[in-house]
Amino acid sequence: MNVVSAITGLPYVGKTTLFNLLTGAHATTGAFAGAEAETNVGVAKVPDRRVADLSALYKPKKITYAEVMYRDIGLAHAEKPGQAISTQKLGDLRTADAIVHVVRAFSAPSVPHVDGSVDPVRDLSTVELEVLFADHAIVQRRLERIEPELRSSKGPEREMKEREKAVLQRAIAALAEERPLRDLDLDPDEEKAIRGFRFLTRMPVLVAVNLDEDDVADPERIIAPVREAAKAHRASAVVPVSAKLEAEIAELPPVEAASFRKDLGLAEPALERLIRATYELLGLCSFFTVGDDEVRAWTVPCGAPAQQAAGAIHTDLERGFIRAEVIGWEELLKAGSEANAKKLGVMRTEGKTYPVKDGEVLHVLFNV
Numbered sequence: 001m002n003v004v005s006a007i008t009g010l011p012y013v014g015k016t017t018l019f020n021l022l023t024g025a026h027a028t029t030g031a032f033a034g035a036e037a038e039t040n041v042g043v044a045k046v047p048d049r050r051v052a053d054l055s056a057l058y059k060p061k062k063i064t065y066a067e068v069m070y071r072d073i074g075l076a077h078a079e080k081p082g083q084a085i086s087t088q089k090l091g092d093l094r095t096a097d098a099i100v101h102v103v104r105a106f107s108a109p110s111v112p113h114v115d116g117s118v119d120p121v122r123d124l125s126t127v128e129l130e131v132l133f134a135d136h137a138i139v140q141r142r143l144e145r146i147e148p149e150l151r152s153s154k155g156p157e158r159e160m161k162e163r164e165k166a167v168l169q170r171a172i173a174a175l176a177e178e179r180p181l182r183d184l185d186l187d188p189d190e191e192k193a194i195r196g197f198r199f200l201t202r203m204p205v206l207v208a209v210n211l212d213e214d215d216v217a218d219p220e221r222i223i224a225p226v227r228e229a230a231k232a233h234r235a236s237a238v239v240p241v242s243a244k245l246e247a248e249i250a251e252l253p254p255v256e257a258a259s260f261r262k263d264l265g266l267a268e269p270a271l272e273r274l275i276r277a278t279y280e281l282l283g284l285c286s287f288f289t290v291g292d293d294e295v296r297a298w299t300v301p302c303g304a305p306a307q308q309a310a311g312a313i314h315t316d317l318e319r320g321f322i323r324a325e326v327i328g329w330e331e332l333l334k335a336g337s338e339a340n341a342k343k344l345g346v347m348r349t350e351g352k353t354y355p356v357k358d359g360e361v362l363h364v365l366f367n368v
Contacts (some may be wrong), residue, residue, distance in 0.1 A: 285358035320368035
């Protein structure tokens with residue numbers, strides 16, 4: 001599956017610096033053109049040592065890591081709520097699977113904060129209010145239009161629209177109370193009724209707290225109040241990062257970069273922390289296909305049936321799925337080869353409904 005994350009937040013919080021860090025792009029930072037600024041788009045390869053270890057075993061012609069697409073979406077600084085997100089940017093945001101909301105916790109006298117002072121909790125609330133207004137406008141318009149449709153519909157179609165109306169009425173009540181739609185517990189039919197709207201306050205949010213370099217080693221003092229505020233937004237996660245510092249480290253040779261991170265108390269690069277948090281937030285896992293031609297990582301929802309996982313590789317494999325040979329990546333490395341794994345009895349045969357686990361290697365047998 002193709003994973004898309006939207007990086008957003010107020011002006012001058014470090015969104016584009018973080019975007020460049022994650023994707024290796026060179027989008028212009030510093031100047032800001034408001035809500036009409038062009039959306040930057042880039043792709044980050046998902047770091048995964050398991051791919052490297054499996055590649056060392058197979059020595060394939062091609063190595064392919066999983067990818068996450070990032071969209072860097074600038075918001076304007078609006079005097080009134082509901083004016084910071086242009087129609088174009090709303091469309092860009094709604095294409096995402098998750099939102100990375102960058103809040104500023106760094107001081108930079110040369111880059112004044114648009115609200116006059118640094119307050120990440122306030123910034124979090126400001127942007128959340130903007131997306132609440134955006135969702136409220138959509139629900140309100142749809143409720144106005146659904147009434148004549150109800151009058152002219154009958155049977156199953158009417159039942160479907162009545163269900164949609166009931167969910168939308170619950171939604172607008174929550175939004176009027178400034179509660180995100182993640183707060184609504186919906187059954188599968190209710191979820192299906194509003195899925196097409198791609199409500200922003202229904203999407204999972206990862207809050208990236210952009211720190212000063214001096215706070216990197218001990219970020220808890222800064223992020224604790226942000227984490228507390230984020231509890232009001234169900235399905236949210238909070239990750240500390242110093243985008244400027246990490247960008248500088250990324251320019252160093254790998255050995256020097258690793259040594260510098262160790263001195264700062266950083267166990268891993270920001271890219272790895274943010275992508276892992278995104279995967280956890282979305283409930284995603286990676287499985288692998290291996291061979292002399294290619295070792296490749298694939299992204300699927302954790303526990304996806306084997307037949308569905310096969311579809312991530314190619315639709316023909318899903319359509320003609322017969323069975324899958326499955327083994328954990330560590331078991332395969334220990335066995336030394338697929339042939340030896342079969343002799344040892346550690347490679348299993350699984351059917352269509354087998355729930356694929358993170359880190360498993362699949363060989364799909366199919367016929368079309």
